[in-house]
Amino acid sequence: MEETHEHLEARAAQLISAGSLFHGRGWMPATSGSLSARLDDHHMVITASGHHKGDLDQNDLMLVDLDGHVLSTGKQPAAETFLHIILYRRSADIGAVIHTHSVPAMVLSRVVVEAGLTLAGDDVLKALPGCTTHHDSVTLPIFPNDGNIPQLAAQVDDHMNRHPDTPGYLIEGHGLYTWGRDVTEARHHVEAFEFLLDCELQRRRFDP
Structure with missing residues (x-):
């Protein structure tokens, strides 16, 4: 576990920085x-x-x-922890998961x-995987907010x-989930999505 602890300190610093940035922008009031980050094939670090x-x-x-076992004594995981876990289980290429509000x-x-909500027509799309021009589009599925997190996680996994x-x-009334190969890429995806969502909200005010 020495290697895991080494990664833990570095990943924790990255998540702390991201949390400060996103709070300052009003995305995590x-x-x-x-916020979470993969440490190895079996462990992650996540905000309590x-x-x-x-x-x-x-x-x-x-x-x-x-x-889903808590390895930090005396700390309570966030209710949505399993939504992070299912993503890490899906692919070793997912190294960080971020949920904004x-x-x-x-x-x-x-x-x-x-x-689902389709986002299109903006150059910022190129910050997202699979998009190379503003002519591309991305659809964010929207899941009903369900207090039964394992059931909600199963819906996400099935999709x-x-x-x-x-x-x-998106989860209805609960916000955005996105991820990346590491914390840096996940931060880029958050920034891109939040910009695109803000543009979409503003556009609908003018063109309901």
Whole structure:
């Protein structure tokens, strides 16, 4: 576990930085949202429940294995921890998962009546996997908010079995989930999605 502990310190620092950035932009108000990073094939580090994302330190993060067992004594994982776990289980190429709780993600997840929200027509799309021009598009599936997290996780997993290139998703009234090969890439995806969601929300105000 020495290698895991070495990764833990580095990954924790990256998640702390990301939490501060996203809180400052209004995407993780108060204690909302969650951030995690893979440590190895069996472990991840994730923000503990109830901690302010703008003021994170090492004590606000915890070690969890990919079976859902808490390995940090005295710490409570966020309710949505299993939504992170299922992504790490899906692919070794997923190295970080981030959940934000911004106004655009919240509003659009509640007003879009379709099963998914399609984003298109902006150069920022090129920051997302599979997009090379503004002519490309990305569809974020929208899942009903379900307090039964294992059941919700199963819905997400089933969707991704059918659409393995999905780069993120929305939960109604709960926000955005996206991921990347590492924390840096996941941060880029968050920034791209949040910009595109904000543009979509503004566009709908002018063209309802």
